[in-house]
Amino acid sequence: MSELLQKLSSLSGREYSLLETLVRAQFLEGGQLLRWVQQIVDDRLALAEAYLKHAQACDLQRDAECRQAISRAYYATHHAGRAVVYAVRRRDVATHEGVIVEVGQILGEEAAGVMHGLHRLRNQVEYELYLLRLDLRAEAEAAVAQASELLSRCRAVVSGRRGVIVETARKQKSPVVEMCVDFHELEQAIQEAFVAALGEEQVLDVHVSRFPHEYGALVLLRDKPSADATAVALEQEERFRTAGIPVGILVRQARGKAQTFER
Secondary structure, eight states: OHHHHHHHTTOOHHHHHHHHHHHHTTSSOHHHHHHHHHHHHHHHHHHHHHHHHHHHHSOTTSHHHHHHHHHHHHHHHHHHHHHHHHHHHSSOOOSHHHHHHHHHHHHOHHHHHHHHHHHHHHHHHHHOSOOTTOOHHHHHHHHHHHHHHHHHHHHHHHHTHHHHHHHHHHTOSSSOOTTTOOHHHHHHHHHHHHHHHHOTTTEEEEEEEEOSSSEEEEEEESSOOOHHHHHHHHHHHHHHHHTTOOEEEEEEETTSOEEOOOO
């Protein structure tokens, strides 16, 4: 599993699109792909936290440890930024400047500016012998504080990814929200609603497809769809449509006759 996660953690956008194609062709279960993504994001955030703790533990009375604190603070933001990019864009960005640019697009230019400043300062303390114009202790204290604040923002983005489907859509003027909906997160949101109503043993899988003017969700159940399943489908359709995400939900028995609903 660790080797698989290592390869998945450095996916390009094109490679992730290929995995989505496998999901739509039912060669790969969408929920499993989402769990892998979440694991990679969580592990990247944990690494960022470890770097931050290292920075916070440095003795800032010593110049050498001030340098370490600045360096570790920067790498905390670097890995937290990569976690956010992977969570939002479903791809990795390995270069320092690339991560900063992507973070700026997601979190705003202020966050990118913090990372850029820490990156420049990290280069100074790592490679320059004499730092005559720097107050190392003050710079280290500021770097640790900035890294801590940025990590908090990154954690908030990651933890709120499921809610971003609805919350982002509310801000959209257009009824078609191509950019804010992640297939697997939409699938998971629908699956969680059906599991809560019908029980985990009944809900086998959920598949989402994109059509010109709406998303279509196919919910596969173990047994023939009941009145409760119909009600859940209509409730979820209304939930997402109210949020600005047009979704049509079809419920059917996994190996039985399709169950359709009047709209």
